[in-house]
Amino acid sequence: LYVDHPLGDGQTVPLDRDQAHYLFGVMRLSEGAPVALFNGRDGEWLAEVSDAGKRGGVLSCVRQTRPLQMPPDLWLLFAPIKKARTDFIVEKAAEMGAARIMPVQTEFTNSERIRQDRLQAHAVEAAEQCGGTYVPEVTDLQRLDRVLADWPEGRQLMFCDEAEVGRSSVLPDGLSKGAWAILIGPEGGFSEAERARLRALPFAHVVSLGPRILRADTAAVAAMTVWQQALGD
Ligand code: SAM
Numbered sequence: 237l238y239v240d241h242p243l244g245d246g247q248t249v250p251l252d253r254d255q256a257h258y259l260f261g262v263m264r265l266s267e268g269a270p271v272a273l274f275n276g277r278d279g280e281w282l283a284e285v286s287d288a289g290k291r292g293g294v295l296s297c298v299r300q301t302r303p304l305q306m307p308p309d310l311w312l313l314f315a316p317i318k319k320a321r322t323d324f325i326v327e328k329a330a331e332m333g334a335a336r337i338m339p340v341q342t343e344f345t346n347s348e349r350i351r352q353d354r355l356q357a358h359a360v361e362a363a364e365q366c367g368g369t370y371v372p373e374v375t376d377l378q379r380l381d382r383v384l385a386d387w388p389e390g391r392q393l394m395f396c397d398e399a400e401v402g403r404s405s406v407l408p409d410g411l412s413k414g415a416w417a418i419l420i421g422p423e424g425g426f427s428e429a430e431r432a433r434l435r436a437l438p439f440a441h442v443v444s445l446g447p448r449i450l451r452a453d454t455a456a457v458a459a460m461t462v463w464q465q466a467l468g469d
Pocket of ligand 1: 397398402419420450451
């Protein structure tokens with residue numbers, strides 16, 4: 237169970253109404269029952285139910301069962317698309333261990349707003365689902381040109397450019413592991429001006445994802461897989 241609360245020796249964790257309903261109403265746990273907890277920061281903890289109420293309750297941490305497992309230092313930058321497909325991208329990025337998920341507005345991005353809180357909740361659910369101890373941060377929508385202008389020293393960018401379609405999907409030779417980001421464009425792809433700007437960036441590496449143009453959500457999963465294989469830990 238994910239809780240937004242510190243976990244540690246002797247720590248008690250208050251439960252809100254929904255959590256209490258899930259544990260005591262749906263799962264039928266009673267006092268003394270074990271519950272595995274994580275908060276994305278302190279690893280996984282075994283806790284016990286010390287108070288089971290209808291509208292709330294309390295868990296008490298017993299011991300740490302797994303330390304925090306940090307994902308590789310990979311950011312996924314993507315242009316948000318239709319709601320369900322954006323949800324899919326966030327869910328898959330969290331499952332595949334992206335450290336940070338960054339919706340970016342490009343020239344041809346249709347959505348001008350996202351529900352960051354909803355997307356963050358999807359990332360929590362995905363981490364919960366795959367037994368992760370880390371929850372990637374989902375940032376609010378930012379303009380791609382601003383993100384590139386503020387680019388952190390030493391981070392490399394895998395620029396997935398549909399104009400490269402047909403080239404083999406192997407990454408260029410000689411890339412080093414470390415801090416990386418992947419960039420996936422919107423359904424309309426990148427404009428010529430964006431493409432020229434991205435290609436000129438000293439930290440960008442242009443990548444093809446194979447012989448066909450993939451939908452943006454498929455491209456995000458394919459790119460993370462290629463990166464993981466070649467540059468992940
Ligand atoms: N409208 C564009 C076109 O027809 O050329 C296609 C955009 S594609 C649906 C969405 C994004 O997925 C692209 O901007 C790119 O980042 C990525 N993508 C899809 N297929 C790709 C490929 N074969 N190689 C590299 N990137 C690809």
